[in-house]
Amino acid sequence: MPPQRSSTGGSHRALAKELLMSFNNSPLARIPGVAIIYTAGTSGVPAVWRHLLVNIPALHQVTVLLNLRFTPVPYVTDQQRFLVRKSQKIPGVYRVVVRYGYMEPVSQGPEFTMRLIGCLVKHVAASGAHQHKQQQQQQRQQPDYIPNPRHAAASSAVISG
Numbered sequence: 001m002p003p004q005r006s007s008t009g010g011s012h013r014a015l016a017k018e019l020l021m022s023f024n025n026s027p028l029a030r031i032p033g034v035a036i037i038y039t040a041g042t043s044g045v046p047a048v049w050r051h052l053l054v055n056i057p058a059l060h061q062v063t064v065l066l067n068l069r070f071t072p073v074p075y076v077t078d079q080q081r082f083l084v085r086k087s088q089k090i091p092g093v094y095r096v097v098v099r100y101g102y103m104e105p106v107s108q109g110p111e112f113t114m115r116l117i118g119c120l121v122k123h124v125a126a127s128g129a130h131q132h133k134q135q136q137q138q139q140r141q142q143p144d145y146i147p148n149p150r151h152a153a154a155s156s157a158v159i160s161g
Contacts, residue, residue, distance in 0.1 A: 028057050029057065029058040029059070030058070030059055030060075030061055031058045031059070031060055033061060033062075034062045034063075034064065035062070035063045036066050037063065037065050037066065038066050038067075039066065039067055042067050042095065042097060059090075059093075061092055062093075063094070064094050064116070065095045065096070066116075067096070067097045067098070068097075068106070069098070069099045069100070070101075070102055071099050071101055072102065074101045074103035074104075076099045076100055076101045081098060081099055081115075082096060082099075082115070082116065083098075083099070084119055084120060086127065094123070096119070098116075
């Protein structure tokens, strides 16, 4: 039996925890590809995603919970269009807020999809470089750390590239 929805939104947190291992006592399969799920909220688990998981117990390798927001300015720059956040609880899940100005037409065609995927790739690459830098700093703090010149050159290329 699926978890019951509470008036406080507790089922969203319970579902996120449940997704880590299984859903309704069935293991979740990972399937190739990208799923884009439109949602009105910027937190919690969308009801449509929960419905899909009840009927098809599988997660795509990458799942994007997409939220459209309209701003009180006429136009939004390309640099401010996509706001990406990685889920801390469910691997491969990203929340993306796409902002539009009130004068802009909303287009969700192939060009939009390519820009969305490009934005996700940049986010993942930046996250990886940030994690790599943190690991290096932790190693340097260890008393027996001896820097390797080849590793230092490679890591600086990754971070600056």
